[in-house]
Amino acid sequence: MKLGQAGEQAVCEALQKNGWQILFTNYRCMAGEADIVAMDADSNEQTLVFIEVKTRTSARHGRPADSVTPRKQKRLINIALHYISEHPPGPEEPSIRFDIVEAFPLPGGSFRLNHLRNAFSPDSVRIT
Numbered sequence: 001m002k003l004g005q006a007g008e009q010a011v012c013e014a015l016q017k018n019g020w021q022i023l024f025t026n027y028r029c030m031a032g033e034a035d036i037v038a039m040d041a042d043s044n045e046q047t048l049v050f051i052e053v054k055t056r057t058s059a060r061h062g063r064p065a066d067s068v069t070p071r072k073q074k075r076l077i078n079i080a081l082h083y084i085s086e087h088p089p090g091p092e093e094p095s096i097r098f099d100i101v102e103a104f105p106l107p108g109g110s111f112r113l114n115h116l117r118n119a120f121s122p123d124s125v126r127i128t
Contacts, residue, residue: 007055007103008035010111023048029086031078039094046094050080052119055103055111064102065116073098073120 012022019041027034036051052072054064068076076098084096102114 003057003105004053004055006105006109007111008053010103011051011053011101011113012036014113027079027083029079029082031082032075034076034079034083037083040097046092047097048089048094049097049099050076050083051099051101052076053101053103055105057105059104065100065114065119068100068119
């Protein structure tokens with residue numbers, strides 16, 4: 001299994017352990033791909049979360065989350081808009097959030113995860 005796929009799997013397992021519902025992994029549409037689409041179990045309201053997983057062996061060349069540039073943020077927002085158009089929410093419309101999870105492999109096949117909630121706001125990126 002590739003390192004990135006292993007990191008994504010570790011993130012899914014950690015989220016599920018904490019009661020999150022994984023809706024999709026590697027959700028693809030014409031706008032691109034979201035690593036994980038999930039419902040956050042930690043919030044008081046339903047929150048649909050689009051998660052970008054960045055797996056790195058070290059932070060030597062900067063934090064993995066720093067690679068989620070404004071251009072990548074815009075792409076993730078467009079992916080979210082496409083997802084919502086394909087999967088309209090029910091009567092209780094969830095809030096939407098964008099998270100980044102940094103995954104660092106450890107000996108023995110496990111990962112150290114750093115979950116950055118609300119890593120960027122849809123208002124911070126202009127959608128054209």
